Amino acid sequence: MTMWVFGYGSLVWNPGFEVAEMRVASMAGYHRSFCMRSIHHRGSEASPGLVLALDEMPNATCRGVGFAVKDGQEAEVLAYLRERELISSAYLERYAEISFAGGGKAEALVYVIDPDHVQYCGGLDLQEQASIIAGAHGDRGPNTEYLFNTAEHLSKLGITDPELDDLVRRVKFLL
Numbered sequence: 001m002t003m004w005v006f007g008y009g010s011l012v013w014n015p016g017f018e019v020a021e022m023r024v025a026s027m028a029g030y031h032r033s034f035c036m037r038s039i040h041h042r043g044s045e046a047s048p049g050l051v052l053a054l055d056e057m058p059n060a061t062c063r064g065v066g067f068a069v070k071d072g073q074e075a076e077v078l079a080y081l082r083e084r085e086l087i088s089s090a091y092l093e094r095y096a097e098i099s100f101a102g103g104g105k106a107e108a109l110v111y112v113i114d115p116d117h118v119q120y121c122g123g124l125d126l127q128e129q130a131s132i133i134a135g136a137h138g139d140r141g142p143n144t145e146y147l148f149n150t151a152e153h154l155s156k157l158g159i160t161d162p163e164l165d166d167l168v169r170r171v172k173f174l175l
Contacts, residue, residue, distance in 0.1 A: 003074045004108035005081065006098050008032050008064035009052035010146060013153040016084060017077045018070045024101040024157055025066035027110065030054035032062045032161060034129045035122035036113055040087050041140040049136030049143035050129055052150065053091065053113035055122050063159045066098050066108055078109070085111045090119040126163065130170035144171055 006027055007015060034050040043049025054062055069077045085091050091111040098108045113120055124132075136143035151168045154161060 002071075002106070003069040003077070004098065004106045005067045005069060005077070006064055006096070006108040006110040007067060008054060008062050009150050011067070012065050012157070013149045015067055017067075017080055018073060019067045020070040021068035023066045023068075024063065024159065025098040025106075025108075026061050026063045026101070027054070027096055027098050027108075028061050029056060029058065029096075030062050030112060031057045031060040032064070032164070033113075033122060034124070034133070034167070035120060036090050037119040037121050038136070038138055038143070039119065040138055042138040042143040042146050043136040044138060047136055048119075048132070049138055049146075050121070050124075050132050051143075051146060054110065055113050056115070063161075064154075065157065066100060066106060081109065081111075088117075088119060090114055090117040126167055126170060130167055130174055133167070134171050134174040144175070147171060 032052055033055040035055045036051050036053040037048035038051040039045045039048050092114050094110050095107050096110050099105050133143045133147050151164050
């Protein structure tokens with residue numbers, strides 16, 4: 001059985017593993033949100049950045065990408081993703097149903113935010129998010145790079161996210 005991973009942020013442009021197949025997909029009950037303070041990859045403990053997470057929201061749907069893991073690499077990919085995504089335990093590892101844009105469904109590995117975690121910061125307005133992202137930098141680079149790459153790659157896939165596009169405009173204005 002194929003192992004699927006659902007990407008909605010940096011996995012879209014940097015999965016970090018060999019992908020057997022990539023398909024636009026959606027996941028119900030969650031929305032893409034800059035609701036996690038990044039103290040490692042895109043910020044620091046002294047000056048946290050923001051990264052995307054799936055934040056639970058009734059009636060919401062997040063469009064992203066389903067990645068099929070190359071056969072035989074499931075254990076290696078799972079170990080890699082756990083090291084990358086569970087660095088501070090703000091994400092919860094789940095399996096959830098995703099629906100493919102062309103039809104069909106699959107169970108996929110997905111990382112969602114733990115709303116009880118200290119790094120959770122849901123509800124920040126877009127201007128506050130823009131101010132944080134414009135100035136933050138972590139061990140994987142500037143927070144702006146994360147935002148711009150995510151927005152660009154989602155757009156290339158035909159995935160629209162008006163809030164993300166508004167955030168890009170606000171950050172570029174601040175820069």
